Amino acid sequence: MDVPSATSRWPVRLARMGFRFEVLKTDPSGARLGRLTTPHGVIDTPAFMPVGTAGTVKGLTQQALTDLGVQILLSNTYHLYLRPGHETIRRLGGLHRFMAWPGAILTDSGGFQVFSMANLRKLTDDGVVFRSHLDGSEHFLTPEKAIEIQQALGSDIAMVLDECIEYPAERERAAAAMKRTTGWAERSREYACANGGASITPGQVLFGIVQGGAYADLRRDSARQIVDLDFPGYAIGGLAVGEPHALTCEMTALTAAELPADRPRYLMGVGLPEQIADYVACGIDMMDCVLPTRNARNGCLFTSAGKIHIKNARYAEDPGPLDERCSCMVCRTYSRAYLRHLYLANEILASILNSHHNVAFFLDIMGKIRQAIAFGDLAGFSSQLQAHLEAGQP
C-alpha cells in the first residue's frame, strides 16, 4: 500500500514522490518482509544500513558498497554540517552527487551526536547550543535547522530532532525528554510541510522518533503522540544505550505495537549479529549500526562462529578464510594469516578488507532473515544462528 494513507494531510511532494512502503509478508514471530521505495531505489526490508558518518562508509569505496548489495546507508547530519558544511553539499548537488552514491540515504537529525560527541552548552525547548568537537565553534541546532540541513543534504529519509537521554534515567527526566521530543516533532513536521520544496531531493520524507526511556507507559504515550502527527515512517530512539538486551526487546516490541502496520519502523543504532533477528521479530524493518565498520578497524571480525580478534597469535599461520561459511570477496580471496599480518603492520588494506567482510556479514544475516521470513520460519533461523555462534565461542 502507498504511504501515508492520510495523504491529504501531507504535501504531495513529501508524501508521494517516490516514497512507498509495502509489507509483503508477515512471519508468525511478527517479523515483516517488505519493500521500501525511495527516490534513490528500492530497499528490501528488514534492511541493515551501514553507517557513512562523514559521507563515506569508512574503508569502503562506493563501488564496494554496490558490490556488497547495499541499498541504503546512513549518514550523519552533525558531521556533514560541521564539515564540509551543508550549504557546500547543497551547492555541489546534494549528498548523493557529492559522494557519488546512487543508492538511498537516510540522515539522522544530528541530535544523537550533539548529545554524545559535542560539547553541549545549553538545552531548552527552543533547541540546543553546542560546541563543535572539531574546532570548538558554537552552533545552535533547532528542529527547523535540522530539517533545513537535511534538505540541503537531500537524503531520501530525514529524521526529526529528538532529545536523547542516557540509561538509566529517572522517570521525570525521561518524561521531560519525551515531551520535548513530541514538541520538536510537531515543529519539524510543520517546517517540513511548509518547506518541503526546499529539499534537494524531491520526495524526501521525514520520519518521527519515539522516545520514552525504559518506561513502558512513556514509550506508549510517545508512540501515540508521534503517530498522531502522521509521519511516513517511525523510528524508535533512545534504546540500546546500555540497558539489557531483553529490556531493549521489550521496549521495542511494545512501541512497535503502537505503530501503524503500513509504515516502516526503524530501530536506531542496533545491533549485534545475534540480536538482529530479535529486533526483526519485534516488527522492525530498518536498523543501522557502526559496529561492523568500527570493530573492523580494531581487528574485531564477525563470523558465523562468533567474533574473532584477528591479531591473535593463533592466526599467524592460519591459511583458512576468516569465515568458512562466508562467500564475501575477503573470505573468497584472503587467509586469516594475511589479514593478521595486515592488521599488525597497520596497513590500510587491513581496514579495507576487515570492513568489507564485517559489512558483508551483517548484510548476509539480514538477507537470510528476509529469506527466513519468506519461508515463514524466522524462529528456526534464529535458533540455528544462535547455535552456530555459541558453538564457535571458546
Added chain:
Amino acid sequence: MDVPSATSRWPVRLARMGFRFEVLKTDPSGARLGRLTTPHGVIDTPAFMPVGTAGTVKGLTQQALTDLGVQILLSNTYHLYLRPGHETIRRLGGLHRFMAWPGAILTDSGGFQVFSMANLRKLTDDGVVFRSHLDGSEHFLTPEKAIEIQQALGSDIAMVLDECIEYPAERERAAAAMKRTTGWAERSREYACANGGASITPGQVLFGIVQGGAYADLRRDSARQIVDLDFPGYAIGGLAVGEPHALTCEMTALTAAELPADRPRYLMGVGLPEQIADYVACGIDMMDCVLPTRNARNGCLFTSAGKIHIKNARYAEDPGPLDERCSCMVCRTYSRAYLRHLYLANEILASILNSHHNVAFFLDIMGKIRQAIAFGDLAGFSSQLQAHLEAGQP
C-alpha cells in the same frame, strides 16, 4: 630471444622455467618495447612497478591492482623478513599465495632498507649486521641470506644484495662499495645456482645490480663485472638518491650501454612522471617507485596538468574530476571537492582513492610511452607530456 642465451652456465630451473624476455621494437631514442614472461604472467615493457612494501600496495586491494592493469609489483624483502617472517610466508605457500596476488612479483634484496631504515651496526665483506626498526632485534644479512629469504618468498624476480651509498660520495667510497657489490653478486649467483630448487617459485630468476656512484668509469667497470656473471636481467642501483636528474640520466645511459641488449634492464627507485620517459629513452625496461602511493596518502595527486595538493581551499567546491584527461575509476566517479573533504576528514577512503588515481596515472603514462615507442616517436610524446605538465603549473 630466450634469456639467458648462455644457458649452459645456469641451472635450467633458474634460467629457463617460465622466464623469457623479448625486445619487440626499438625507438630512435634508444627506448625499447618489450615483453617479459615470468612464471606469473607476461609483463609489457617498459613497465612501472607499484611498490607493495609489506605485501600490500598501500591503499589498494589486489582486485584494484588487477583492475588497474598491474602486471608486476615490487615487494620488500627487509619488511617481510622482519614481519611476518619469510619462513611463515614459505609455509603459507609463498608470497603470491600469501597476498593472493596472481601477477608477477619482484623482490628487492633488503639491502636498500638496511642501509636507509634500519640501525646499521656493522658492515663487512661478509654481510651487514643491523637492528630492526620495529623492535631493535639484531639480524645478520648476507648475500646468501638475501637469496634464501627471497626463495622463501618465491618472487618471480629476486635481486642480489648490493651496497647502496649516498650521493655525493667520495670516489674511494664508491669504488669500495662497487667492489663489494661485485663480490656479493658472485656469491649470490653461486648460492642461487647451488640452491635454485629451494625457491617456492620454480623459475625464479636473479638479477644483478650495477653500482659505481656518480663516477662514469666506476659505473662502466661495475657493469662489465656484473655482466660477466651472466644474470638473466640487470638492475642499475644507487641512482636517484639526490643527484641532479641530468646526472641520473647520464649514468643510466652509459650503464645501459654496457648491458646486453637481450636482457631486461631495471632502474631502481624512479621516478617522477616527467622523468619516466627520459629513463625509458636510456634503454630502461622496468622501474619502481613509492611516489604514487606515498604522495597519495599525503594528498599530493599527479595529474596531466601537474601536481595537485588536494587540501587546497580552491578545491572546496570544485565539482570537476581530479584530472580531466584521466579515465580512472576515481576521475570517472568523484569530484575534487569530495576528495578534498575525505582528505581533511582523514578518511580511509582518501588514501584508497588517491592511491588508486596516482597509480593509474603512472601506469597510464607508461602505457602511452609503450604506444609511443610502437609508433617510433617517444621524443614526440615526451615533449607533448612536458608541455602539458608545464602548462598546468601555476
